[in-house]
Amino acid sequence: MRNRIWFVFLWISGVYQVIAQNTIEKVVDSLYKEDQFYLAVTYNLFGNRPVDLSQNGFSNGLHLGFMKDMPLNKRRNVALSIGLGYSTNSFYHNLYISQDENQVxxxxxxxxxDTYTKNKFSNHIVEMPIEFRWRTSTPExxxxxxxxxxxxxGYIFGNRVKYRGDLGDIQYNNIKVFEKFQYGLNLSFGYxxxxxxxxxxxxxxxxxENQINGESIDMNNIKIGLIFYIL
Structure with missing residues (x-):
């Protein structure tokens, strides 16, 4: 009798494992999507800097958002994506920005x-990335x-200019000197x-219209860093 019970128990266990394995195989999502959330940290650089303008300190950026992944082929390793995100950036430099009572x-x-301890500007941006994607992923x-x-x-919806040094403590919020609409090329790669x-x-x-010594300030932003993707 005991042997029969063990036999039935083992048979039920075996059947359960087969059913469980088939269930696992069935729930594999053949219509999967990848990397729909992202988080990036960057070091921010100036491109096309005027003569004598330099960066100091650690100019950094934090970027996060959601991407709508839209596979373009049956294997789903080629995709197009469009997203919405938020970015905050700071830039430490030796460019002194000041305004008079007429906001000039x-x-x-x-x-x-050595005449100042802090000189920076920062911004907050709402972003819309559009990407073409290639990957070696599979459903498993x-x-x-x-x-x-x-x-x-991108669209800058907030900014701050801050200076601390021999000229005192100076801060301006949301001044109209920055190009509100930002756009550029991005690339991410890794394993x-x-x-x-x-x-x-x-x-x-x-x-x-902003100039130094009669010349436009044509600086642009270059960001280098790491990006992390979440399903």
């Missing part, structure tokens, strides 16, 4: 670094190579968790 802005390059594989490239649109991220702005940081 002037710019001067500080050549002596969560570690894969990826190359994503595309275009990013699994660790992915390099590059962004090159095609738009200037400052509006065209």
């Amino acid at each position: 802005t002037t710019y001067d390059i500080i050549l002596q670094s 594989e969560y570690k894969f190579w990826r190359i994503y490239t595309g275009f990013k649109l 699994n968790t660790w992915n390099a991220y590059l962004y090159y702005a095609l738009s200037p940081i400052f509006s065209k």
Whole structure:
């Protein structure tokens, strides 16, 4: 009798394992989508800097958002995506920005670094990235190579300029000197968790009417960092 009970138990266990295995296989999502959330940290650089203008300190950026992944082929390793995100960026530099009571802005390059302890501007941007995606993923594989490239649109909805030094403590909020509409090219590539991220702005940081010594400030933003994707 005991042997029969063990036999029935083993038979039921075997049937259960087969059913469980079939269930697992059935729930594999053949219509999967990848990398729909992202988080990036970057080091922010100036491109096309005026003579004598330099960066100091650690200029950084934080970027996060949601991407709508839309596979283009049956294997689903080629896709198009469009998203919505938020970005905050800070830039430490030696460009002194000041405004008078009529909100007229002037710019001067500080050549002596020991005359101030802080000089930066920061911004907050709502972004819309558009990407073409290639990857080696499958419905069962969560570690894969990826190359994503595309275009990013942005709108600066807030900014701050802050100076602390021999001239006192000065701060301006939401001054109208920055180019509100930002756009540029972006590229990310890597394997699994660790992915390099590059962004090159095609738009200037400052509006065209802003000048130093009669010349437009045509600086743009270059971002280098890491990006992390979440399903």
